[in-house]
Amino acid sequence: MAGEKTVDTTGLLGWIDKRFPLSTMVKEHMSEYYAPKNFNFWYFFGSLAMLVLVIQIVTGIFLVMNYKPDAKLAFESVEYIMREVPWGWLIRYMHSTGASMFFVVVYLHMLRGLFYGSYRKPRELVWIFGVAIFLSLMGEAFFGYLLPWGQMSYWGAQVIVNLFSAIPFIGPDLAIWIRGDYVVSDATLNRFFAFHVIAIPLVILGLVVAHIIALHEVGSNNPDGVEIKQGPKDRYGRPVDGIPFHPYYTVHDIMGVAGFLIVFAAIIFFAPEMGGYFLEYNNFIPADPLKTPPHIAPVWYFTPFYSMLRATTADFTLVLAGAAVLAAIALFFKGNLKGIWRVAVPVILLLVAVLLRTIDAKFWGVVAMGGAVVILFFLPWLDHSPVKSIRYRPGWHKFLYAIFIINFLVLGFLGTQAPNPTYNLMSQIGTLIYLGFFLLMPVWSRLGTFKQVPDRVTFHAH
Amino acid sequence: MSDITTQLDDSGAVDPNLPPDPSRRMWVTTACAVGGAAGVATAVPFVSSFAPSAKARAAGAPVEADISGLAPGQMMTVEWRGKPVWILHRTEQQIKDLPTLDSKLADPESERPGFTPDFAKNEYRSRKPEIFVCVGICTHLGCSPTAEFSAAGGLPADWKGGFLCPCHGSTFDLAGRVFMNKPAPDNLEVPPYVFSEDGTRVTIGAEDNKKA
Numbered sequence A: 001m002a003g004e005k006t007v008d009t010t011g012l013l014g015w016i017d018k019r020f021p022l023s024t025m026v027k028e029h030m031s032e033y034y035a036p037k038n039f040n041f042w043y044f045f046g047s048l049a050m051l052v053l054v055i056q057i058v059t060g061i062f063l064v065m066n067y068k069p070d071a072k073l074a075f076e077s078v079e080y081i082m083r084e085v086p087w088g089w090l091i092r093y094m095h096s097t098g099a100s101m102f103f104v105v106v107y108l109h110m111l112r113g114l115f116y117g118s119y120r121k122p123r124e125l126v127w128i129f130g131v132a133i134f135l136s137l138m139g140e141a142f143f144g145y146l147l148p149w150g151q152m153s154y155w156g157a158q159v160i161v162n163l164f165s166a167i168p169f170i171g172p173d174l175a176i177w178i179r180g181d182y183v184v185s186d187a188t189l190n191r192f193f194a195f196h197v198i199a200i201p202l203v204i205l206g207l208v209v210a211h212i213i214a215l216h217e218v219g220s221n222n223p224d225g226v227e228i229k230q231g232p233k234d235r236y237g238r239p240v241d242g243i244p245f246h247p248y249y250t251v252h253d254i255m256g257v258a259g260f261l262i263v264f265a266a267i268i269f270f271a272p273e274m275g276g277y278f279l280e281y282n283n284f285i286p287a288d289p290l291k292t293p294p295h296i297a298p299v300w301y302f303t304p305f306y307s308m309l310r311a312t313t314a315d316f317t318l319v320l321a322g323a324a325v326l327a328a329i330a331l332f333f334k335g336n337l338k339g340i341w342r343v344a345v346p347v348i349l350l351l352v353a354v355l356l357r358t359i360d361a362k363f364w365g366v367v368a369m370g371g372a373v374v375i376l377f378f379l380p381w382l383d384h385s386p387v388k389s390i391r392y393r394p395g396w397h398k399f400l401y402a403i404f405i406i407n408f409l410v411l412g413f414l415g416t417q418a419p420n421p422t423y424n425l426m427s428q429i430g431t432l433i434y435l436g437f438f439l440l441m442p443v444w445s446r447l448g449t450f451k452q453v454p455d456r457v458t459f460h461a462h
Numbered sequence B: 001m002s003d004i005t006t007q008l009d010d011s012g013a014v015d016p017n018l019p020p021d022p023s024r025r026m027w028v029t030t031a032c033a034v035g036g037a038a039g040v041a042t043a044v045p046f047v048s049s050f051a052p053s054a055k056a057r058a059a060g061a062p063v064e065a066d067i068s069g070l071a072p073g074q075m076m077t078v079e080w081r082g083k084p085v086w087i088l089h090r091t092e093q094q095i096k097d098l099p100t101l102d103s104k105l106a107d108p109e110s111e112r113p114g115f116t117p118d119f120a121k122n123e124y125r126s127r128k129p130e131i132f133v134c135v136g137i138c139t140h141l142g143c144s145p146t147a148e149f150s151a152a153g154g155l156p157a158d159w160k161g162g163f164l165c166p167c168h169g170s171t172f173d174l175a176g177r178v179f180m181n182k183p184a185p186d187n188l189e190v191p192p193y194v195f196s197e198d199g200t201r202v203t204i205g206a207e208d209n210k211k212a
Helices: A011-017 A022-031 A041-064 A074-083 A088-116 A124-146 A151-164 A171-179 A186-218 A245-270 A300-311 A314-333 A341-358 A361-382 A395-416 A421-439 B002-006 B022-048 B054-058 B092-104
Strands: A034-036 A242-244 B063-066 B075-080 B083-089 B131-135 B146-148 B162-164 B171-173 B193-195 B201-204
Touching: A011 A022, A022 A186, A022 A245, A034 A245, A041 A088, A041 A186, A041 A245, A074 A088, A088 A124, A088 A245, A088 A300, A088 A395, A124 A151, A124 A186, A124 A300, A124 A361, A151 A171, A151 A186, A151 A361, A171 A186, A242 A245, A300 A361, A300 A395, A300 A421, A314 A341, A314 A361, A314 A421, A361 A421, A395 A421, B063 B075, B131 B201
Parallel strands: none
Antiparallel strands: A034 A242, B063 B201, B075 B083, B083 B131, B146 B162, B162 B171, B193 B201
16 A cells, blocks of 8 residues: 555545545544633634635525626615515525624624734734724625625715725725726726625635635634643643534533524514614615715624714824824933934835825825724734733723723714714724824833733633 | 664755755745745736726716706716716806805815815805816715705705715815815815807816817
8 A cells, every 4th residue: 555644543534544644634623622611602703704705605605696786787686585585585684684793703703803812922913913804894795885886886886986086096996996987987886896795805815825724833822821731731741721613612602602593583584674783774765876875874883983084183183193293202302212213214204294284185195094904903912911811900990991892882883873063073082092092002011910811711610 | 573673764864953054044045035036027907907998998088068057056867987976057146155154165266176166166166156167076085965955964054065974074164175174075076067159058178279
């Protein structure tokens, strides 16, 4: 039997294992992947995100069988799915509800990472792949939202594509290049369809694989932020605070899945439009390029970022420029930057302050919105706290997290509302809180009295 | 058995610690550079395929609108290049109000380039003071503002009539001039247009070839 591997398995599995590392992979990622034993409910959301991804792909495939990516036919084909395709309404509601639930689950999953410092060394790449998934997901949701070709689809796409026209010099041509026409049209619909059904899903799948491989390389974090690999080990070299992912966490996650599916089904059957938040009322009107609906807002999961876009007016750039100047002065006199950086960083900040007042506020609105997402990539290097988990941080850190969460929700609410002076001021304050939370993190995250981190995870057997 | 396994044929075996061969390195580099250039060249048609098609580029013909029935205070919308174009017949009072707003506007003289053709660089931003023509697309992010002739919810009490963008709250006066401190960076775009000899029709998209 020259050229064949020696394997322990026999029969069909043995035949496969000689040709493909099936048992090895199952062991590495499931039955011999040791996860900390103190996971709580926050750890459901990773596997739930995988579940929703599968739901979206499967329902998406069936929707494509009846949908027509043509400006003249798209709206009607969606109505056809809803009214005439057997069970089409269910498949479509699963897909539309799945989109919103994807963001619910992913936001909670990211919040878990924020609470327990899951982005800290050595898990920076796990986090970065995760933020890249979030960014791709935003793209996927945006491209998908144009497909029903309703009023909100049309004008939402019009606004977001025009964001790119705010970029100095190349902007207007770039926007035409993205649309493939001078206005959002059939050409735009067709290419968004291609992005939604194949291009972005492929990217997301690749990133999910990378996210999990990186996670399994470094091992899962836990609510205590303690490294189980550095803790005591049993006689077989396994961490005593770790339990095999399968069967322990597969069963644990099934409970999470059951709870999630109850909520998911309840929404699909009783409130698929969710009062206009999951499916906006204006999207039941076919796209009309000549008439913007009186009140236009993106779907709820984009509204916090949309608020930051709207908040950036000419007056607000003055505030931002002032903040940049103050930061430059503080970094020059009080910062602990070394060598050339001590001068370079303040100079760059002063330059930004000047540009804030010379380039249109419209461009800076786009920068604020994009920056609010991009800043997440840098989180591993912004957090300088000596402990990972929120459990061992000073009490007022928890207060800051609470403000951050409430602020994010308020920004989300403001983004759904029609603009008025009071709400605009609130959005501006909210934008400052959001950006300040991250940009000042290198300072505040190391202040205060931290609690003693235990050597081992806290765990009480049931 | 053991005789066979020890019988090594290593006449072609290469020492793994051999230093790199400069000649091979040079050829590998060259091949990668040429291959890479070909790869980039192949990307050009794919990237270019995103630009508007010949059909989309050809669809920009001028459109003609009959304005003989447009009474003072009325507004009509026509489609030109897929965009809404407004034709507003301003009343005497509305024309009189325009100069009083200058101090509240971001660019009252329409000095910024790109949105106002030379013929419209005046107080009314139009060929005739009473007829105002503009592209009804907000210069912020491309929504279509709505005409608000009286102060409604969210508008200031001294509102003299104008346009409100529902997306981000930019406001414009009845000459399409943007108010200060609004998200929109520029005044509404005035398209090229000409009136017919008798003034009952307006052709949008036609360049000025008759009178100034």
